[in-house]
Amino acid sequence: MGRLVQAAFFILFPTAARARLIASDFHFQIRNKTELTFEEYREQEGWKLARLDYCPLHPEGGCGISRHGTYMRKFPEPSLIARYYCSVACVSISLLPDFFASRLPGTLDEVEEAVNVAEDSSSLEEAAEVVRPDILYPYNLRWLLRRIRYVREALVIIAGLFPDLVYPDLKSFRQWLGCEKVLCALREKAAAYLHSIPMIVGLIPP
Numbered sequence: 001m002g003r004l005v006q007a008a009f010f011i012l013f014p015t016a017a018r019a020r021l022i023a024s025d026f027h028f029q030i031r032n033k034t035e036l037t038f039e040e041y042r043e044q045e046g047w048k049l050a051r052l053d054y055c056p057l058h059p060e061g062g063c064g065i066s067r068h069g070t071y072m073r074k075f076p077e078p079s080l081i082a083r084y085y086c087s088v089a090c091v092s093i094s095l096l097p098d099f100f101a102s103r104l105p106g107t108l109d110e111v112e113e114a115v116n117v118a119e120d121s122s123s124l125e126e127a128a129e130v131v132r133p134d135i136l137y138p139y140n141l142r143w144l145l146r147r148i149r150y151v152r153e154a155l156v157i158i159a160g161l162f163p164d165l166v167y168p169d170l171k172s173f174r175q176w177l178g179c180e181k182v183l184c185a186l187r188e189k190a191a192a193y194l195h196s197i198p199m200i201v202g203l204i205p206p
């Protein structure tokens, strides 16, 4: 019975979506591998350079994947993300540049910097005042705690993928990777696992 329902879903859903009977907003992200900084990406309009050579769902071809415009990310400054559309699977695929956090406004560096401040502060309340003086307590603390949790969840999973890592914190990762900006570097280091890693390093899976 379960298989019948599943089969019906896969047959009927794309047909209905193509006929616009139901809204189709299936969406996943793939990596836009780039060494551009956010500022360079914006200056050079990096979304125009982003290319998808084949559909990740149909690498054998034949699905007629095509460019599907862009969408805007507002923070830290407005910029655009390139998007493609697979008309067989009825999904849009966005090409997220390495410096952007997934499913959270802003860049990975901004999040990492906030967590660094938290680690160097005598209290989380004090850190929250430093990183978000524009937001009142306790909302600034909640803002910071969310980011600490996102980083922690991603690092725990990634540490499990690499047995030579000892402890899932930014300091250990910095030593292991030999660089200062850990989260952005993990897009490259853990490239094969990005759809299995939690936000904000991991990407929305198909």
Ligand SMILES: [Zn+2]
Pocket: 055, 056, 057, 058, 063, 064, 065, 086, 087, 088, 089
């Ligand atoms: Zn496709």
